[in-house]
Amino acid sequence: MDRDWEKHGLTASVQHQLWETLKHHPKGITVPEITKELGKQSEDSKVSTALEEDAHFFALADEKWCLAIYQPLRWGFAGTSKIAEDFIEALSLVPGAELMTCAARNKDRLPQAQEFAKKHGVRKAVSDYEELAKDADVDIVYVSNLHPAHRDTSILMMEHGKHVLCEKPLAVNASVTREMIAKAQETGLFFSAALWTRFFPATQMVRSLIESGKIGKVHHFHGDFICEMPEETERLYDPKLGGGGLLDIGIYPLSIASWVFGRQTPKVVSAMGMVHPRGVDNLGMVNLKYSQSEFASVTFAMCMASSPVEGTVHGTKGSIKLQNAMHCPTKISVELSGEEPWVFDFPLPDRPESINHGSTDGFNFGGSLGFVYEAMGVHSAVICGKKQVEDVGRDEMIMLMEVADRIREQLGTSYPQDGPLQKLTAAMPSLTS
Amino acid sequence: MDRDWEKHGLTASVQHQLWETLKHHPKGITVPEITKELGKQSEDSKVSTALEEDAHFFALADEKWCLAIYQPLRWGFAGTSKIAEDFIEALSLVPGAELMTCAARNKDRLPQAQEFAKKHGVRKAVSDYEELAKDADVDIVYVSNLHPAHRDTSILMMEHGKHVLCEKPLAVNASVTREMIAKAQETGLFFSAALWTRFFPATQMVRSLIESGKIGKVHHFHGDFICEMPEETERLYDPKLGGGGLLDIGIYPLSIASWVFGRQTPKVVSAMGMVHPRGVDNLGMVNLKYSQSEFASVTFAMCMASSPVEGTVHGTKGSIKLQNAMHCPTKISVELSGEEPWVFDFPLPDRPESINHGSTDGFNFGGSLGFVYEAMGVHSAVICGKKQVEDVGRDEMIMLMEVADRIREQLGTSYPQDGPLQKLTAAMPSLTS
Structure with a gap:
């Protein structure tokens, strides 16, 4: 730009x-x-x-x-999914961001990647991820293919010196996440999970409010993500593709819980839920204990009619609600004992008319203009020479995947990448229910 | 009347x-x-x-x-608490109900009971519970003293041939509850828990909606009762007085969960929470599994700023919300996929001007005029010769107390009446978390 x-x-x-x-x-x-x-x-x-x-x-x-952000940063894209479409369009609003190259999964899919590039103003399309990794005109790659492919794609990019922003979840389990983060540490490159929720001004406001002591001592966070996801969406119902509600949507309330309680490793993780006949977690109810006085309860489900996606931080003196949609919040309300609620509104920036590729306010998914906050945060961090975004720490990402592993162990779901379950959670012996 | x-x-x-x-x-x-x-x-x-x-x-x-209801039923009252004040006033609206006698705890407190009788139009006051039990002019006794006293008071009344409506919880644990119900069965008298929530037209409407299949297959109920109860309220913070949030407020969302899932004994009860320094449960998060596809999650807390007391029944096609206050509901909303919510309003009857003894709309507690539904239901059941109210079954009351015992076992709280914890839950071996 x-x-x-x-x-x-x-x-x-x-x-x-x-x-x-x-x-x-x-x-x-x-x-x-x-x-x-x-x-x-x-x-x-x-x-x-x-x-x-x-x-x-x-x-x-x-x-x-x-x-x-005025300094240029040249982006490449591994994955041309709907989420990539939305992210790229939001990214195009960041002044220094240059949309260089998008990669097809393989040669056969090059025409689709070319079409994608043309549609979204990406300068060129290449025929596979390796070509992207070798592209000298790319500084950072946004990895947004399916979760099980995140590891190989991200490591390939880092091996060729590219910074990486990888969609959530980083991988299907903690063990693979550790491999990816080890590669990032070895190479000294920027590597982060695309946990866009944390970049929203509304989310930041929640943090300030908690820290200000306004709602007293926080004892409890409750968050639900209940929706209806069609069984025809292959990636959600196939364990080989990293399916299940936990990694797709459950990770949002879980990551907010972690963030509310200062990224502590939970002392107890207790889960129960439903497993779909195809072997993925359809519904999960998770209780978490962070300390003697800090708890969270989270429900996720992809098998019920959609409900407002909301979360509430409860303190001794009041509560803060992250209103629908909690994972990309633009509105929070604060209720203090005996007072009328205050509502804080953080509307998304005006959408430029140029963004008009999907059915929901010009995007494929509601709230996608909010990717701009994440895009700015990552751009800024990379330009400033940071290896990660302060608020999306690598240790926490491993911990969150350990929690997810523990949940799946209790629900009884597994991925081909898991190996024996005892291996999966061996690193977290303290997490007994 | x-x-x-x-x-x-x-x-x-x-x-x-x-x-x-x-x-x-x-x-x-x-x-x-x-x-x-x-x-x-x-x-x-x-x-x-x-x-x-x-x-x-x-x-x-x-x-x-x-x-x-036109047939007379002569009521006695053991306990002259605030809740008794509210119940008696609502009861006075039931045409056949005759407010005969209220009893002081002991001779010293007779003046208070006399004052209470005068204030609420109860014909006479007697100086202890035994005198009430022996009063030939009383058919049924409303027991509303502290939970730990429910057993002795209810059994005393039944031994003297009185029917009994006993405030919730019936007792502090399942073992004592079983004793009370055994006495009821032995005597053939009416004996019921005063689970007023179940008598509300709004609650009944939820039942009809679930049964109609409107919201599809119900997979999940979530209910919270989070409030702030002053530490000065002795009965709530003293284990000897049956204190703690679970029996006082937690029992509401738990009983609604049970009712949503057809009074099944839950297969798994998993709880964690906070214990107050005085040894009572301050906060609890409970996940329940009723079957492979039926779950509930409940949070109760008496140590945080009050939140709306709400519960939602989630089905595959939609959800039903019991709006604030869920435990005495007058409003429910139904959301079906892709449709505007419908709200059903069941306003309480007009409050007669004569009811004006408390600060909240003439009562001590919000919603207390709703006791009239319970009063009508109980009156009708007794007159019709029933031993219990159909929707507040004795087996279910024992089961709910077994669930509560199990929760306290996991939270780590106990009452003097409990005896060894293994004894407490021995009757429910299947409830492993």
Whole structure:
């Protein structure tokens, strides 16, 4: 994406200085700070105007992000699914993001990838993931094929020096997740799970409210994700494809619970539920104990009529509700004892007319414009030289998959990648129900 | 309560025939039926008018109730608590109910009982429970002292031939509950838990909706009762007084879960939670498995800011929500896939101005006018010679207390009445988590 600073009448020399200044602030710098730093120039007000005009989009984001985002980051895409369509379109709104290359799964599917590239403004399409991995014009790859393929794809990309943003769940179990994270640590590249929920301003507000003590001591989080997923959707009902409700939707309330209680490893994980005749978890009810006074209860189901996807953080003095849809929240309500609820609204940015490829507000899935928060957060982290996003830590991702393994063990579902179940949860001996 | 049939110009002879006819229909008779039966009389239309005018209050109830209720039932009261105040006032709206006698706990408290009797129109006050038990003018006793006293009080009453309606929970554990029910069976008297939730028209509507198949196959019930109960309320925080959230509030969502799934004994009961330093259960999260495809999750807590007390029945085609307050519901909403929710409203009857003894709409507790449904149901059952109310079965009450015992065993709380914990749950070997 071009930064049209010229139109503001900035000389080439000042444009150059601007870039240099940005580069010397890898952790970000605010608009007033950079304006001050370049303030000796007569052109200082032009600089600030140029930055601010382009920065208006990021009003809701951390002020420091906006400058990191002006630096280019070249994206590749492994997977041309519906979620990839949505992510790419949201990503295209990030000023520094360059949509370089998308890869077909194999040569036969190249025409589809070419069509995908054309539709979404990605510069080129290549015929397999290896070609993408070797593409010198790509800095970071968004991996969004099916969960069981995440490991091989992500490792392939990292082996060729690419940073990776990998859709959730990172893998089908903790053991495979550990392999992926070990590769990330070995290579020193950026590698993160695409846990988009954590990037939403509404989610961040919940964090601030909890930390402020507004609702007292938090004792309980409850979250449900109950929906109806057609049995015809092969990937959801086939264990070989990583099917089941737990990894697809259950992971959302589970990850919010973890985040509410400061990413502690739960001391007890207790689950029961239903297994579909095809062998995947259809419904699960999970109780978690984080400490003597911190608990969460979570229900996920893909076999019932859809309900509002909501979660509530309960404290001694009040509660905070992440309203529907909790996994991509734009509204929270806070209820304090004996007071009228306050509602905080964080509407998504206006959708550009250019985004119009799906049935739901121009996207395939509701709320997908919210990918822009994740895209900005990841872009900023990579440009600033971080190996992960602070709020989506690698240790926590392993822990969450250990919890998921434990849940599946209790529900009685397994994936071909699991190996013997005792192996699956051996790393988490404390998690006894 | 006087039945003012004279004002309708019924002769003494017809009034007498009316009573005789009612007595010969112990299972109830509808207004059209009795009118038909007395139809040989020239006064038949007067009879029907007289009955219907008095029956208007019961429009929401089963048509057969209204006649049973015209027969007198003389009530005694063991316990002069706030809940007793509310129940008595609601009971006074039932035409045949006669408020005969209330009993003080002991001689010292006779003045309070006398004051209570005067305030609520109870004919006399006696100085202890034994005197009440021996009162020949009392047919049925409402037992509403503290849970640990329910056993001795109820058994005393039954030993003296009184029917008993005992507040929930019947006792602090299953073992004591079994003793009480054994006494009821031995004496052949009416004995029931005062599970008022089951008598509400809204609750009955949920049952009809489930049975109609409207929301498909029901897989899950979720209910929460989260509130803030002051630590100064001695009875709630002292194990000797049967304290803890489970028996006071947790029992509501648990009993609704049982009722949703046809009173099955759950195959798995899994609980975790918090124990207050004084040794009572402060918070509990319970998952229940009724069958391979029927589950419930329940949270209760008395240590957090109050939340709406709501429960949702989830089926394959839709859901039914028992809106706040779920334990005395007047509103339910039904959501079917892809349709706007329907809301069904069952407002409480108009509150007579005479009821004005508390701060909440004339009562001590919100929704207490709803006791009238329970009062009508019990009155009708007793008059019709039943030993229990159909929808509050004795076996189920024992089973619910077994579930509660199992929950306390897992939470780690006990009452002096429990004896060794292994004894507590020995009767329920299948309930392993």
